[in-house]
Amino acid sequence: MTGLLARPSHLGSVPGVTSDPVPAPRGVLDPDDAEVDRRFAAGDEQALALAYERWAGQVHGMAVRAFGPGPDAEDVTQQTFISAWTGRARYRPDQGPLPAWLTGVCRHKIADTWAKRDRQRREAEAAVSEAEAAPSRGSSPGVDTAVADRMLVLDELERLGQPQRGIIELAFFADLTHAQIAERTGIPLGTVKSHIRRTLERLRTRLEVDGAALPA
Amino acid sequence: MPHCLPEQLALAALKEPLPADDAAHLASCADCRSEVRSLQRAVDVVAVPEFATPAAPVQPPASVWAGIAAATGVSAAPRAETHAVAAPSPVTARPTAPVAPPPAPPGSPAGGQVLPFRSRRPKLLLVAAAAVAGAVVGAGAVGLVRGGDDVEPVAAVALDALTDEPTSGRAEVVVRGDGTRALRVVLDAPDLDDEYYELWVIEPGVVDMVPLGVVRPGTQTFELPTGLDLGEFPIVDVSVEPLDGDPTHSGVSVARGVLES
Numbered sequence: 001m002t003g004l005l006a007r008p009s010h011l012g013s014v015p016g017v018t019s020d021p022v023p024a025p026r027g028v029l030d031p032d033d034a035e036v037d038r039r040f041a042a043g044d045e046q047a048l049a050l051a052y053e054r055w056a057g058q059v060h061g062m063a064v065r066a067f068g069p070g071p072d073a074e075d076v077t078q079q080t081f082i083s084a085w086t087g088r089a090r091y092r093p094d095q096g097p098l099p100a101w102l103t104g105v106c107r108h109k110i111a112d113t114w115a116k117r118d119r120q121r122r123e124a125e126a127a128v129s130e131a132e133a134a135p136s137r138g139s140s141p142g143v144d145t146a147v148a149d150r151m152l153v154l155d156e157l158e159r160l161g162q163p164q165r166g167i168i169e170l171a172f173f174a175d176l177t178h179a180q181i182a183e184r185t186g187i188p189l190g191t192v193k194s195h196i197r198r199t200l201e202r203l204r205t206r207l208e209v210d211g212a213a214l215p216a
Numbered sequence: 217m218p219h220c221l222p223e224q225l226a227l228a229a230l231k232e233p234l235p236a237d238d239a240a241h242l243a244s245c246a247d248c249r250s251e252v253r254s255l256q257r258a259v260d261v262v263a264v265p266e267f268a269t270p271a272a273p274v275q276p277p278a279s280v281w282a283g284i285a286a287a288t289g290v291s292a293a294p295r296a297e298t299h300a301v302a303a304p305s306p307v308t309a310r311p312t313a314p315v316a317p318p319p320a321p322p323g324s325p326a327g328g329q330v331l332p333f334r335s336r337r338p339k340l341l342l343v344a345a346a347a348v349a350g351a352v353v354g355a356g357a358v359g360l361v362r363g364g365d366d367v368e369p370v371a372a373v374a375l376d377a378l379t380d381e382p383t384s385g386r387a388e389v390v391v392r393g394d395g396t397r398a399l400r401v402v403l404d405a406p407d408l409d410d411e412y413y414e415l416w417v418i419e420p421g422v423v424d425m426v427p428l429g430v431v432r433p434g435t436q437t438f439e440l441p442t443g444l445d446l447g448e449f450p451i452v453d454v455s456v457e458p459l460d461g462d463p464t465h466s467g468v469s470v471a472r473g474v475l476e477s
Contacts, residue, residue, distance in 0.1 A: 049292035057273030064274045066266040077276050078283045150261040173269045197226040203258035
């Protein structure tokens with residue numbers, strides 16, 4: 001355990017249990033959110049526990065809204081934190097708060113689950129059509145275009161720098177108008193508009209290059 | 217009028233209302249509309265309610281953290297109230313024998329984690345307990361096995377494996393007609409040689425604990441000491457004990473669940 005946090009004194013006497021979990025310290029030792037963000041990025045294990053303490057409810061709330069309470073939602077929440085931790089090199093504290101980044105990872109996991117279900121559906125349909133002896137090779141059940149496009153858009157969002165990413169996420173996910181975004185972020189109105197335009201162009205290009213062909 | 221500015225078309229793709237003259241032009245210009253449509257493809261695929269922020273927070277069950285800790289190898293743990301499990305080492309614990317801690321004051325919410333017992337409103341309890349049981353089963357718990365007792369559990373929790381051993385189970389708190397309580401445990405675990413399983417209830421700080429007895433794979437019912445406040449001892453723990461005559465917890469927990477409401 002490589003935590004930077006001082007252990008609370010009442011745990012100091014624990015003999016030889018370094019491999020056992022240690023609860024996060026309480027009270028005055030609580031680091032503020034920015035400190036948690038920074039330590040998380042630096043790979044401090046205690047910061048993962050603190051991040052879970054503070055934001056697991058938010059992440060799980062999103063997962064439960066998508067899948068209802070149960071194994072699917074729990075899997076999404078679990079995978080979100082595991083991916084965030086193993087992929088923490090991609091998280092830049094100076095680019096935004098950790099909970100916002102976790103939310104982005106959670107959207108990916110939800111989209112992944114949808115894609116997996118879509119694949120299973122197609123496989124099931126393929127199996128059925130095979131069983132019905134309709135060997136029309138060319139007409140295998142199609143990929144759900146929206147499911148595939150959604151993954152591409154989320155992936156491209158992750159490649160955006162700030163403030164572009166924050167701006168478009170407020171537009172997409174918080175349903176703010178460009179005027180509200182300008183007000184919220186303090187970025188001039190004209191700048192917000194041109195960022196939105198350029199980001200939507202970039203997403204369009206990504207979908208045209210990598211996306212499923214749209215029906216004519 | 218000339219075509220709309222590219223920025224205006226982007227806002228239109230986001231379904232923002234445009235100024236009147238832009239809107240009028242858009243309505244009559246196929247080129248501008250086509251531009252909006254092409255920008256809208258990205259907007260539409262992520263404009264799903266599931267992605268909106270914020271969502272109402274929901275605390276995940278303790279098994280979620282257990283999975284994260286197992287996958288990442290991280291030894292730190294969130295503090296107990298996050299999901300009502302802290303899992304510091306039982307090695308540090310000293311059993312307090314079946315001496316009951318002071319009962320909670322009447323009507324005390326017991327930290328909001330465990331249903332109060334002997335409530336004057338048993339119907340409400342059963343509803344809440346059913347919700348708990350539903351959540352537990354939904355969480356991939358083992359199949360529910362109801363013993364011969366015809367009392368309904370007032371609280372139930374899945375016991376999740378803490379090691380690679382295929383050990384899991386379920387614990388249910390039942391209140392009998394005479395007001396006495398018992399913990400009914402279904403344990404799905406391999407048989408042991410020269411060791412045995414023991415059942416404990418443990419407080420969230422994992423310092424104090426109450427041993428409830430030797431448990432075998434299968435279904436068994438354990439008496440709960442009168443006055444024992446499960447709000448203070450919400451962690452149901454199954455340990456592997458060597459036959460060494462030492463009555464303290466071995467520190468080897470193989471399955472655990474946290475009673476919560």
